Amino acid sequence: MITLTELTKRFGATTAVDNLSLNIAAGRVTGFLGPNGAGKSTTMRMILGLDQPDAGTALVDGRPYATLRHPLRAVGALLDARAVHPGRTPRAHLLAMARSNGIPTRRVDEVLATVGLTEVAGKRAGAFSLGMGQRLGIAGALLGDPGVLMFDEPVNGLDPDGVRWIRELMRSLAAEGRTVFVSSHLMSEVQLTADQLVVIGRGRLIADAPIDEVIAGSSLTAVRVRSPEPGALVRLRDRLAARHLAIEPVGDDELVVTGTTVAEVGDLAHELGVRLHELSAREASLEQAYLELTSGSLEFVGTTAAHPAAHPAAQTRIEAR
Numbered sequence: 001m002i003t004l005t006e007l008t009k010r011f012g013a014t015t016a017v018d019n020l021s022l023n024i025a026a027g028r029v030t031g032f033l034g035p036n037g038a039g040k041s042t043t044m045r046m047i048l049g050l051d052q053p054d055a056g057t058a059l060v061d062g063r064p065y066a067t068l069r070h071p072l073r074a075v076g077a078l079l080d081a082r083a084v085h086p087g088r089t090p091r092a093h094l095l096a097m098a099r100s101n102g103i104p105t106r107r108v109d110e111v112l113a114t115v116g117l118t119e120v121a122g123k124r125a126g127a128f129s130l131g132m133g134q135r136l137g138i139a140g141a142l143l144g145d146p147g148v149l150m151f152d153e154p155v156n157g158l159d160p161d162g163v164r165w166i167r168e169l170m171r172s173l174a175a176e177g178r179t180v181f182v183s184s185h186l187m188s189e190v191q192l193t194a195d196q197l198v199v200i201g202r203g204r205l206i207a208d209a210p211i212d213e214v215i216a217g218s219s220l221t222a223v224r225v226r227s228p229e230p231g232a233l234v235r236l237r238d239r240l241a242a243r244h245l246a247i248e249p250v251g252d253d254e255l256v257v258t259g260t261t262v263a264e265v266g267d268l269a270h271e272l273g274v275r276l277h278e279l280s281a282r283e284a285s286l287e288q289a290y291l292e293l294t295s296g297s298l299e300f301v302g303t304t305a306a307h308p309a310a311h312p313a314a315q316t317r318i319e320a321r
């Protein structure tokens with residue numbers, strides 16, 4: 001478990017992380033999203049004690065990173081896959097890490113096998129492809145068998161096999177009860193991998209909610225209902241409007257209703273005796289929901305940009321405070 005409390009980091013006039021408070025729970029994959037420069041890497045660096053906060057705390061299992069007796073056994077991280085000396089072999093690199101952290105050297109062969117690098121364990125890392133470098137970085141993160149894992153953009157530049165491998169690894173690490181915290185700009189991948197989403201913009205928390213809730217909160221997630229009886233559809237519309245739902249009529253035979261479910265609209269139509277020709281759900285993609293959430297946090301805000309707090313997932317969080 002990772003606990004951030006009022007975490008703040010400034011670089012000169014820039015507030016990279018601004019009063020960020022949240023819990024990243026064990027047993028699930030938490031996707032960490034935000035536009036370029038939102039403060040994701042800085043947050044991760046503070047969790048690892050690589051940057052010092054100006055205010056607030058970042059705790060791993062209740063303790064600051066710097067006070068952990070065996071940090072690699074508590075938290076493993078992949079921040080920059082190019083951080084390995086090019087002249088070193090994967091085995092030498094991992095052995096050095098194991099020795100300096102009191103980790104049994106047999107773990108080196110175990111993690112090399114886990115990431116599929118056993119065959120090339122004696123080759124110089126400088127000759128590695130991007131994907132092999134990522135795998136070596138992940139081997140380092142797994143070395144201490146830690147309960148908390150953090151990955152900054154782990155699928156960057158990987159081929160589809162590599163992307164799928166990382167996705168399955170994260171799911172299995174979370175299924176083992178570990179905390180998995182992963183930043184990414186690839187929404188389709190996050191949608192397949194994460195259970196929970198943390199979205200930040202300009203260093204501030206925008207949303208902290210289950211992925212389904214974020215998608216359900218998008219104005220593009222809606223129920224479409226069609227009836228061959230325009231008069232009956234008007235009765236249905238009035239009843240939906242009385243429940244303060246947003247309704248968009250399309251011609252005189254169709255309504256698009258946001259903030260509701262197929263079950264609610266179906267039950268109401270049944271109660272009113274409205275004959276239906278269609279009742280279907282239209283679900284926003286995570287990318288659409290994310291763009292709505294962060295539109296107010298980009299440097300170039302258009303006049304039509306929705307305020308982030310207009311998104312119900314953001315409101316869930318704000319109200320929960």
Ligand SMILES: Nc1ncnc2c1ncn2[C@@H]1O[C@H](COP(=O)(O)OP(=O)(O)OP(=O)(O)O)[C@@H](O)[C@H]1O
Nearest residue numbers: 011014015016034035036037038039040041042043
């Ligand atoms: N060492 C530093 N010195 C000065 N400014 C910094 C430093 N590190 C980060 N910043 C600034 O802090 C802000 C947050 O940067 P950070 O790298 O944490 O964002 P990010 O969300 O990880 O972005 P990206 O998605 O582009 O990787 C940016 O404005 C960045 O320019």
